[in-house]
Amino acid sequence: MFLVWCILLLNNQAKNSYEAILHDISGQASKEIQCDQNFCLFATPTRFYFMDRPPFRRANKLGLPVRQIYVSSSLWKKNLAAAGPQKFTQEFIDKQVEEFEVGKRHLANMMEEDPETFTQEDIDRSIAYLFPSGLFEKRARPFMKHPEEIFPKQTAIQWDAKGRPFHFLFYTGKQSYYSLLHDVYEKILAIERHQDKMRNKGLFTSDTKQILLTGSRWLLKEEIEENLVENISDQDYMRLIQLMEKLLSMPYCSLEKEFILKFRKQLEVQSSKYEIPALQYDPQGVAFSVADGRRKTAKASITLRDSGSGNITINGRNYLHYFPVLQNRVQLMFPLLFVGMMGRFDIEGSVEGSGHSAQAGALRLAISRALLSFVSEGEVEKMRQAGLLTADPRIRERKKP
Amino acid sequence: MAAGVLTGVRQVLRGPRLVSAVFSCHGQTFSSAAAAVKSPAAATDTAATEKILNFPLTQPDYFRLSELFTMKDLFEARVHLGHKKGCRHRLMGPYLFGSRLDIDIIDLEQTAEHLQRALNFTAHVAYRGGIILLVSRRRQFGHLIETTAQECGEYAHTRYWKGGLLTNASIQYSPGVRLPDLIVFFSTLNNVFQQHVGIRDAAKINIPTVGIVDSNCNPSLITYPVPGNDDTPVAMEMYCRLFKMTINRAKDKRRQMELLKGISASV
Numbered sequence: 001m002f003l004v005w006c007i008l009l010l011n012n013q014a015k016n017s018y019e020a021i022l023h024d025i026s027g028q029a030s031k032e033i034q035c036d037q038n039f040c041l042f043a044t045p046t047r048f049y050f051m052d053r054p055p056f057r058r059a060n061k062l063g064l065p066v067r068q069i070y071v072s073s074s075l076w077k078k079n080l081a082a083a084g085p086q087k088f089t090q091e092f093i094d095k096q097v098e099e100f101e102v103g104k105r106h107l108a109n110m111m112e113e114d115p116e117t118f119t120q121e122d123i124d125r126s127i128a129y130l131f132p133s134g135l136f137e138k139r140a141r142p143f144m145k146h147p148e149e150i151f152p153k154q155t156a157i158q159w160d161a162k163g164r165p166f167h168f169l170f171y172t173g174k175q176s177y178y179s180l181l182h183d184v185y186e187k188i189l190a191i192e193r194h195q196d197k198m199r200n201k202g203l204f205t206s207d208t209k210q211i212l213l214t215g216s217r218w219l220l221k222e223e224i225e226e227n228l229v230e231n232i233s234d235q236d237y238m239r240l241i242q243l244m245e246k247l248l249s250m251p252y253c254s255l256e257k258e259f260i261l262k263f264r265k266q267l268e269v270q271s272s273k274y275e276i277p278a279l280q281y282d283p284q285g286v287a288f289s290v291a292d293g294r295r296k297t298a299k300a301s302i303t304l305r306d307s308g309s310g311n312i313t314i315n316g317r318n319y320l321h322y323f324p325v326l327q328n329r330v331q332l333m334f335p336l337l338f339v340g341m342m343g344r345f346d347i348e349g350s351v352e353g354s355g356h357s358a359q360a361g362a363l364r365l366a367i368s369r370a371l372l373s374f375v376s377e378g379e380v381e382k383m384r385q386a387g388l389l390t391a392d393p394r395i396r397e398r399k400k401p
Numbered sequence: 402m403a404a405g406v407l408t409g410v411r412q413v414l415r416g417p418r419l420v421s422a423v424f425s426c427h428g429q430t431f432s433s434a435a436a437a438v439k440s441p442a443a444a445t446d447t448a449a450t451e452k453i454l455n456f457p458l459t460q461p462d463y464f465r466l467s468e469l470f471t472m473k474d475l476f477e478a479r480v481h482l483g484h485k486k487g488c489r490h491r492l493m494g495p496y497l498f499g500s501r502l503d504i505d506i507i508d509l510e511q512t513a514e515h516l517q518r519a520l521n522f523t524a525h526v527a528y529r530g531g532i533i534l535l536v537s538r539r540r541q542f543g544h545l546i547e548t549t550a551q552e553c554g555e556y557a558h559t560r561y562w563k564g565g566l567l568t569n570a571s572i573q574y575s576p577g578v579r580l581p582d583l584i585v586f587f588s589t590l591n592n593v594f595q596q597h598v599g600i601r602d603a604a605k606i607n608i609p610t611v612g613i614v615d616s617n618c619n620p621s622l623i624t625y626p627v628p629g630n631d632d633t634p635v636a637m638e639m640y641c642r643l644f645k646m647t648i649n650r651a652k653d654k655r656r657q658m659e660l661l662k663g664i665s666a667s668v
Contacts, residue, residue: 172558
């Protein structure tokens, strides 16, 4: 009897796996599958019947035969990976935005600040204060940001209630990109018409105001994809740039200046270019300048006063007392010695952090920077070449086993 | 049984379509069942809507499109000029008047008749709120056709035609997209002088097509062919103008009828 039961079970299991595969093909999560024609195409009647008995066929209310399918619970679990990126409805996002605004006001009240002028920096500061976190990974710490920065931008449903798409180029597949090409071509035609009008009036000139393109570059493909919320291929991108170049090649392209500049990105000015501190005058008419300098962990701030007699005060003490070591005092003197203005200035400085040598280095950099406002262009270049204006990048290396 | 299942599956694939006496044969059962269930006030509403939809179909030229063009206009727009004799498609023979100095001349009487039919059909589709897609792969007139589509509130596709736009719509766009109810080809050839893929796809999906067929084109799969020149700018501008005027007329007429229905219902 047990053997019979085992065989029955095995047969059942085989049936289950076969129908589980069928189940997967049809993709429906239902226990009963109507045996209509489509399905019967897959379900071939070659089945091993135990004891030559066909499976019991039940009928549903339509009179069609119905087969009971048994599937394992693992099939009920949704294949999350196949679903694609998570989609959010517009109402969900709106609700999140509302909650964010309300939460922002609560936070402002908690921190006893004005809810109207509560900026994102204030939010970050407050969250860091209320929820201090020692986690090293900054992205793992608690944050409160506007939902637009958290949820990725998605394209909304593209058609109205009757099914008519909103955009007239919807059926091309890349509506934003082709619409952009359409607009650019429209502008080219407009400029050509303008040219013809000028020619008719006899006012046509080739040397019209040109658009300045130095210091900027065309937007990259990724940046354009971000703007259009659409994927474009490399050829599409090349085509767009070609069209823009054509627009630029026309004499009267300055008419569409703002449009073209939307597609140009200003290249960053060379960063870490130090601006010469402005020369200030105190009530007595004496010129002075203020500058900062850093070395290792030492931070120094210097005030260089003109028409002095070479006194140097650091942290309220004379430099001789503050720097007993000769090497450090030489570091302080070097910038003045180099430009040859040794006895001219009065130096008042404050420094903190690190050790004596680093503090001296920080002060030296600060003095050099302060000197820039008293010195000519050529001298500035000489100072740069002497290495007086370069911040020493060396820092303490970490301990390794 | 099999036929029923197949049509059921096809309707599901196509998505929500307009129930109209022109397109499907299932309309009658649907509307009567719905009418039977609704209340008397809604029944008069349905009757008025049916009148709006069915009355124009009884008239031969309800939108008076014959006044939009004359044969002289077609001649002046050089619609009769075909390609050289060597480029002639064998199926275009019946539409040609003859050839002069090796250039095929298209018979404008036939063109006028076909154009009238095509414009009438377009007008009826626009009247019933159908989606019209204007297609052409000629780069010379792409911008013109896109502008025309914008001005009459319909859709245009003058770019590279991706393979499954019509046949694989639920994946190319999103599931539940509504496909065009009419496709108008302003030039049936693509840039390598082969028949545009859209003609074959529209025939597969049962979407009616209107097409301007030149003497080197194949008119067989097009529902309403219009033999005519598709190379000259004057001719293309004329076609665009005609189609724009028909669509706008049809839509204005529909708005007018809806307003009248609203007035009569409130009265």
